[in-house]
Amino acid sequence: MESFRLSALLRDAFAEALRNEEELTRAMAEELALADVRVRGLPWLMHDRSVPLARQDELLAAVVRLYRRSPRPWSGVLLEMLAPALVQVCRRMLRVPRGVDADDVHQQVIVEALAAAATMPLHEPPQRMQRRIALRVTTMTVRWLVSVVRSEGESLLDVGQQEPSPPPREDRLLIQEMSEYGVPAASLALLYRSQVLGQTFVELALEMGISPGALRNRQRRALTRLRRARPDLFARLLDDLSQAA
Numbered sequence: 001m002e003s004f005r006l007s008a009l010l011r012d013a014f015a016e017a018l019r020n021e022e023e024l025t026r027a028m029a030e031e032l033a034l035a036d037v038r039v040r041g042l043p044w045l046m047h048d049r050s051v052p053l054a055r056q057d058e059l060l061a062a063v064v065r066l067y068r069r070s071p072r073p074w075s076g077v078l079l080e081m082l083a084p085a086l087v088q089v090c091r092r093m094l095r096v097p098r099g100v101d102a103d104d105v106h107q108q109v110i111v112e113a114l115a116a117a118a119t120m121p122l123h124e125p126p127q128r129m130q131r132r133i134a135l136r137v138t139t140m141t142v143r144w145l146v147s148v149v150r151s152e153g154e155s156l157l158d159v160g161q162q163e164p165s166p167p168p169r170e171d172r173l174l175i176q177e178m179s180e181y182g183v184p185a186a187s188l189a190l191l192y193r194s195q196v197l198g199q200t201f202v203e204l205a206l207e208m209g210i211s212p213g214a215l216r217n218r219q220r221r222a223l224t225r226l227r228r229a230r231p232d233l234f235a236r237l238l239d240d241l242s243q244a245a
Contacts, residue, residue: 006090006106010076010083014043017076024073031062039077046081046130054125061126064117071118078117079110085134086113089141097149105141112140 017024021039028034037045037059045051045059060081067074079086086109093105116136204215 005102006087006109007083009106009110010079010086013076014080015076017073017080020073024077027066027070027074030069031066033058033062042077043080043083047084053128057126057129060129061122064120064122064129067114067117071114075114079113082113082130082133085130086110086137089134089138092138093141093145096145100145100148105145108141108144109137112137112144115140 018040024039028037028039034042042059042063046056063074063078063081067078089109090102090105096105113133116133120132120136
């Protein structure tokens with residue numbers, strides 16, 4: 001999905017926020033992590049790969065706290081700091097329902113980013129702030145897209161097929177240990193998200209830009225490989241998936 005419009009929206013929001021630069025600068029004094037940092041430099045520090053991730057986590061956590069105290073002036077700053085991560089989220093949305101255009105997705109991503117910043121737990125010290133926000137935005141945006149599909153009665157290839165229910169707890173524990181059996185990392189991630197986290201094939205298909213049927217085949221190949229390596233452990237999980245597909 002084209003994302004230059006989202007970048008422009010975020011830049012415009014940041015420019016609007018800078019009209020209150022003096023107010024923002026005074027508020028920054030409340031956060032030790034923002035000492036000696038100019039508000040105009042915050043996005044640059046977040047986008048510069050030479051800045052340590054721990055430092056970026058500190059900066060982002062500080063701005064999230066300021067945003068929670070005063071959302072309106074800080075939303076534009078926060079969004080511009082998150083711009084690369086949010087653009088990447090949009091680029092992953094390769095398949096969208098009919099009737100949903102890029103601007104709709106961009107607006108939803110912005111809404112979800114601000115919602116994530118307002119509600120996510122803040123750890124001390126802060127850790128993986130951008131990644132956590134991006135994951136939440138991706139999940140919630142995909143759920144929104146799925147709700148559009150369902151509300152409009154649209155078929156996304158195999159949308160109507162029954163989704164497999166999560167496996168028993170003992171199988172979930174086994175999935176977490178199966179990297180030693182040579183299954184590719186991408187397939188392990190798919191298995192974890194579908195079988196452990198319970199994401200549906202429709203949600204994953206919308207996010208990854210491939211059909212639910214292709215996802216089922218990819219998962220089945222991974223499970224077949226696991227069963228060959230350890231039939232005593234993984235045979236039942238593959239049989240359950242085959243019956244559900």
